[in-house]
Amino acid sequence: MTNCKISLKPVDIRSKYPDYRDSEFVALFGSLRVDPTMSLTRAAFKRESVRYTTGLSISGVQQKLSIAINEHYQLEAVTTGGNYILKPSPEEFPHAAENEQAAMRTGALLGIPTAGCGLVSFADDEFVYITRRFDRADDGQKLHQEDLVQGFAMLSDNKYDRSYEEAGALILDMTNGRKTVVLDYLRRIIHAYLIGNDDMHLKNTSLQRSAGNTTRFYDFLTPNYDCLFAGAFENRDTGGFLALDMFADGFSDTFEKYGFYTGHDFLELAQRFGIPEKPLRSFVADIANKMPTLTATVDRSYMPVAMKRAANALIADRLRALQLGL
Ligand SMILES: Nc1ncnc2c1ncn2[C@@H]1O[C@H](COP(=O)(O)OP(=O)(O)O)[C@@H](O)[C@H]1O
Ligand SMILES: [Mg+2]
Numbered sequence: 001m002t003n004c005k006i007s008l009k010p011v012d013i014r015s016k017y018p019d020y021r022d023s024e025f026v027a028l029f030g031s032l033r034v035d036p037t038m039s040l041t042r043a044a045f046k047r048e049s050v051r052y053t054t055g056l057s058i059s060g061v062q063q064k065l066s067i068a069i070n071e072h073y074q075l076e077a078v079t080t081g082g083n084y085i086l087k088p089s090p091e092e093f094p095h096a097a098e099n100e101q102a103a104m105r106t107g108a109l110l111g112i113p114t115a116g117c118g119l120v121s122f123a124d125d126e127f128v129y130i131t132r133r134f135d136r137a138d139d140g141q142k143l144h145q146e147d148l149v150q151g152f153a154m155l156s157d158n159k160y161d162r163s164y165e166e167a168g169a170l171i172l173d174m175t176n177g178r179k180t181v182v183l184d185y186l187r188r189i190i191h192a193y194l195i196g197n198d199d200m201h202l203k204n205t206s207l208q209r210s211a212g213n214t215t216r217f218y219d220f221l222t223p224n225y226d227c228l229f230a231g232a233f234e235n236r237d238t239g240g241f242l243a244l245d246m247f248a249d250g251f252s253d254t255f256e257k258y259g260f261y262t263g264h265d266f267l268e269l270a271q272r273f274g275i276p277e278k279p280l281r282s283f284v285a286d287i288a289n290k291m292p293t294l295t296a297t298v299d300r301s302y303m304p305v306a307m308k309r310a311a312n313a314l315i316a317d318r319l320r321a322l323q324l325g326l
Pocket of ligand 1: 135
């Protein structure tokens with residue numbers, strides 16, 4: 001039995017595609033008629049991505065394409081009006097697409113609001129990561145979002161220049177003091193630590209407003225995006241544990257003692273965010289309870305075996321670290 005390239009759950013034999021659950025396919029693409037194999041080859045993508053992404057707000061670091069579903073139900077690269085973002089694996093990081101898909105699922109399993117995403121294929125069979133844009137309304141209108149670098153009124157180059165503590169304080173400012181939003185942020189930082197995602201910088205967190213909110217304050221974080229089991233790439237020297245320093249004033253005594261972040265650090269961070277201990281403790285307990293499901297999800301993913309093994313070793317190690325002090 002194959003696993004769904006969206007949810008990574010086993011697919012029923014009666015489904016239209018052997019590697020997608022019907023309901024999840026429709027939720028992501030709107031119709032079962034959409035063809036998940038693109039007419040584009042990887043080589044054509046390389047040539048065209050420059051043309052299609054110049055001046056696009058989604059530029060980021062990795063090459064990507066803006067995608068729309070055309071009248072023939074094909075996924076087509078477009079310069080305007082795209083509802084999806086396509087992220088192929090960079091040449092230096094094979095299987096990054098499969099890795100990102102699995103990493104995003106783990107966040108969703110832990111209850112973190114997560115961008116709709118899945119794997120589709122180039123014409124030459126290579127898997128590509130695709131995500132549905134959450135900054136587009138159903139009628140195609142652009143929905144405003146602001147990332148934390150913009151929130152700090154800094155330039156993109158400075159995306160590592162603040163701590164999580166300061167970023168949390170900014171989120172409180174930007175939301176007029178919404179603790180639930182900063183708790184959501186704390187959970188996402190813990191998830192990044194759990195999966196060894198060492199690139200959760202200020203541009204990888206953004207905020208949005210609810211419809212009808214005309215104030216300058218934001219209501220919630222956008223769905224989560226850009227998650228990777230970074231430490232599961234053979235050739236990637238991850239260097240640090242998290243993209244940003246945890247605290248504005250240096251490492252904690254417990255970090256100095258252990259040499260890595262533990263539950264003690266996250267308790268301290270929660271306190272500095274003004275969040276009670278209880279939701280933090282329940283989140284880590286929930287990770288522990290869901291460990292068998294998380295591991296099974298990694299095993300059912302489309303990552304190569306060595307990458308799966310590294311990803312599962314990572315989450316097991318990091319859970320132990322999180323449980324110290326919690
Ligand atoms: N599903 C999405 N909907 C809307 N915007 C998105 C989505 N995913 C990513 N983005 C935006 O595109 C930017 C680049 O995407 P990201 O996944 O972070 O790529 P990179 O790996 O190049 O940083 C993000 O900083 C975010 O602003
Ligand atoms: Mg990014």
